[in-house]
Amino acid sequence: MSDAQHPLDLESPRLSVKKPAVRFDKQGERPDGERLAAAMTSFVKDFGRTAAAYMDSCIHCGNCAEACHFYLRTGDPKYTPIWKLEPFKQAYQREAGPFAWLYRALGLKPAVTVEELESWQELIYDSCTMCGRCTMICPMGIDIASLVGLARHGMYQAGLVPHELWAVAERAEREGSPLGATPKVLKDRLEWLADEHEVEMRLDRPEAEVLVTFSSIEIMKYPQSLVATAKVLEHAGYTWTISSSGYEATNFGMLSGNAEWQKRSSLKLIEAAIACKAKVMILPECGHAYTALRWQGANMLGRPLPFRVLHISEFLAENVASGRIAVKKVGKSAAFHDPCQVSRRGGATRAPRIVLEALGVELREAADTGDLSFCCGGGGGVITIHRADELRYRTTALKMQQMDATGAELRVTSCSNCRQTFDDGRAHFKWDQQMGSLLELVADHLADRPAGQ
Amino acid sequence: MELLAFARGPGLWLSLAVFCLGSLWRLWAIFRRPAKHDYAEPRSTALAAGAVRAIVTRMWHHRTFRERTLVQTLNAYGYHIGLAIVFFGFVPHIVFIRRLTGLSWPAVPGWLFVTGVAFVFVGLVYVFFARLTSPVQRLLSNFDDWFSWFVTILPMLTGMAVIALPLHESYPPAPLDPVPVAIHLLSLELLLVWLPFGKLAHAFLVFVSRGMTGAAFARKGAGL
Numbered sequence: 062m063s064d065a066q067h068p069l070d071l072e073s074p075r076l077s078v079k080k081p082a083v084r085f086d087k088q089g090e091r092p093d094g095e096r097l098a099a100a101m102t103s104f105v106k107d108f109g110r111t112a113a114a115y116m117d118s119c120i121h122c123g124n125c126a127e128a129c130h131f132y133l134r135t136g137d138p139k140y141t142p143i144w145k146l147e148p149f150k151q152a153y154q155r156e157a158g159p160f161a162w163l164y165r166a167l168g169l170k171p172a173v174t175v176e177e178l179e180s181w182q183e184l185i186y187d188s189c190t191m192c193g194r195c196t197m198i199c200p201m202g203i204d205i206a207s208l209v210g211l212a213r214h215g216m217y218q219a220g221l222v223p224h225e226l227w228a229v230a231e232r233a234e235r236e237g238s239p240l241g242a243t244p245k246v247l248k249d250r251l252e253w254l255a256d257e258h259e260v261e262m263r264l265d266r267p268e269a270e271v272l273v274t275f276s277s278i279e280i281m282k283y284p285q286s287l288v289a290t291a292k293v294l295e296h297a298g299y300t301w302t303i304s305s306s307g308y309e310a311t312n313f314g315m316l317s318g319n320a321e322w323q324k325r326s327s328l329k330l331i332e333a334a335i336a337c338k339a340k341v342m343i344l345p346e347c348g349h350a351y352t353a354l355r356w357q358g359a360n361m362l363g364r365p366l367p368f369r370v371l372h373i374s375e376f377l378a379e380n381v382a383s384g385r386i387a388v389k390k391v392g393k394s395a396a397f398h399d400p401c402q403v404s405r406r407g408g409a410t411r412a413p414r415i416v417l418e419a420l421g422v423e424l425r426e427a428a429d430t431g432d433l434s435f436c437c438g439g440g441g442g443v444i445t446i447h448r449a450d451e452l453r454y455r456t457t458a459l460k461m462q463q464m465d466a467t468g469a470e471l472r473v474t475s476c477s478n479c480r481q482t483f484d485d486g487r488a489h490f491k492w493d494q495q496m497g498s499l500l501e502l503v504a505d506h507l508a509d510r511p512a513g514q
Numbered sequence: 515m516e517l518l519a520f521a522r523g524p525g526l527w528l529s530l531a532v533f534c535l536g537s538l539w540r541l542w543a544i545f546r547r548p549a550k551h552d553y554a555e556p557r558s559t560a561l562a563a564g565a566v567r568a569i570v571t572r573m574w575h576h577r578t579f580r581e582r583t584l585v586q587t588l589n590a591y592g593y594h595i596g597l598a599i600v601f602f603g604f605v606p607h608i609v610f611i612r613r614l615t616g617l618s619w620p621a622v623p624g625w626l627f628v629t630g631v632a633f634v635f636v637g638l639v640y641v642f643f644a645r646l647t648s649p650v651q652r653l654l655s656n657f658d659d660w661f662s663w664f665v666t667i668l669p670m671l672t673g674m675a676v677i678a679l680p681l682h683e684s685y686p687p688a689p690l691d692p693v694p695v696a697i698h699l700l701s702l703e704l705l706l707v708w709l710p711f712g713k714l715a716h717a718f719l720v721f722v723s724r725g726m727t728g729a730a731f732a733r734k735g736a737g738l
Contacts, residue, residue, distance in 0.1 A: 114544045115723055197579075200572060200587075201716060359552075360551075406734070408736035
């Protein structure tokens with residue numbers, strides 16, 4: 062498949078490839094037997110101790126459905142989170158479970174088929190944002206989202222990734238960015254932004270305390286975030302840099318299920334941070350980037366990282382608390398949308414609240430918030446998939462309603478992917494609100510410092 | 515009497531052996547799988563505390579989920595506690611356990627035993643119909659679910675046949691016939707034999723899966 066078949070759509074409220082006239086949801090030309098073998102090899106490799114415990118523990122109570130926005134908004138039982146893993150469970154019981162030999166010998170568990178995997182593609186990709194809300198309800202404590210991540214590895218190996226998600230992941234691997242934010246594009250944008258906003262954009266400095274990374278969504282859609290990052294770092298007085306060899310924090314290898322691409326994307330950032338002797342790597346307002354680098358990055362390297370990894374909201378919270386970043390009061394009320402990967406699955410739920418408090422914002426929490434917040438509907442790569450649009454809009458509407466019910470004046474988040482999901486929902490529903498950025502809110506309210514301080 | 519002798523002797527020991535070895539096998543099958551070292555800088559190293567916290571706190575749903583799960587949760591507690599009362603609190607069962615282990619404790623009052631029995635029957639019947647009528651549970655259900663339900667309710671049914679409890683008579687009632695006793699014991703042995711192989715193993719796997727997630731989330735400093 063060539064680029065001509067996957068032209069980028071950078072004009073619409075959400076960025077992806079243009080809606081394909083003909084879908085290629087089955088990659089490559091291979092006999093089904095080979096696809097299946099590749100999927101099974103991957104599945105079995107991923108059945109580690111924790112996955113095995115989870116696979117063995119499900120009691121089929123169906124509680125997980127009650128936490129899933131896709132089920133709650135449709136009532137369709139196929140969106141029950143654990144059901145999305147059915148072929149994965151079947152493969153476990155037949156290939157790796159405690160009684161696998163018995164199942165195979167007596168033919169008690171049929172082998173998974175390619176047709177089955179194809180029909181499950183929609184459940185593994187289109188209707189799971191890996192938000193992990195189901196983990197919060199499971200009486201057995203099964204972390205279903207992590208299993209979906211593993212199941213995607215097998216799906217990728219079988220060449221069964223949704224067209225658009227595959228296309229952006231492949232582009233990211235080939236060009237270094239899923240949305241065309243190549244090093245040249247980045248450099249041009251930084252020069253333009255530096256001129257336009259009269260702010261220093263420190264590119265490729267040989268040494269720096271802080272290495273800044275971006276999401277290509279920010280680079281291509283929300284360049285104001287790049288300016289905000291620079292303003293905040295200049296204000297705080299850090300030596301910092303952006304590296305043209307490692308700046309793209311999104312990781313579509315992880316979202317699509319290609320573990321090798323995930324590793325290569327992560328290593329680019331890690332090597333860039335090591336090269337400039339950074340003490341801190343700042344991850345942008347991007348949820349899955351946090352999971353990829355903060356919690357999986359060191360495992361990609363195979364040893365602890367020689368620098369700290371902070372989400373931008375954590376960085377802001379630390380520096381606001383220490384006084385290194387001084388802010389003026391906003392004087393408005395706001396509802397905060399927690400990015401699932403940063404809050405619930407990342408453990409940084411407190412950080413944005415510390416920042417909002419420092420900004421003097423009256424925080425109005427939604428009915429489901431913090432660790433129990435609903436996903437925006439666009440995580441896990443779902444935002445890229447055109448055929449999932451209608452389903453996604455239903456879930457975004459739920460979140461919009463909860464935010465509106467707070468009656469807050471502002472809506473704020475710390476994930477550019479959530480932001481573009483809300484932007485797309487806004488265009489679709491003619492929503493009269495706008496999802497803003499926590500980082501930009503801080504940058505717009507930096508206190509004036511006397512020169513030299 | 516021969517059937518009862520088998521049920522009290524070889525049948526019982528065989529089923530206990532299958533139960534113990536099967537459970538160990540089930541656990542070993544999990545812990546033999548590789549566990550990758552996690553190099554990410556932990557936010558907390560109190561992993562054991564996280565595991566214990568998850569085991570305890572996951573006994574009750576977060577407020578936001580309660581409305582949609584309350585009946586199912588209360589029912590589950592009802593029949594689990596009912597089963598514990600029936601199994602551990604009924605005089606003949608205590609005598610049975612004392613004969614096996616030498617351990618004994620006071621029986622529960624008759625009214626509590628009868629209440630326990632009622633909770634188990636009502637609860638299991640509810641579970642059966644919920645599984646049939648809930649689109650989600652119906653989709654998820656397989657042989658394991660139905661057979662596990664069957665082997666759970668069977669000892670209750672056979673037990674009722676043993677005691678043939680007339681409510682106006684004194685408690686505890688005496689067994690009437692050795693054959694029903696044998697059948698009751700054999701039904702318990704079926705439960706013991708099946709437990710490690712199906713979803714009833716959640717009796718011990720619940721600590722494993724909750725504990726693993728609790729430790730992993732504690733490492734990340736994430737709430738659960």
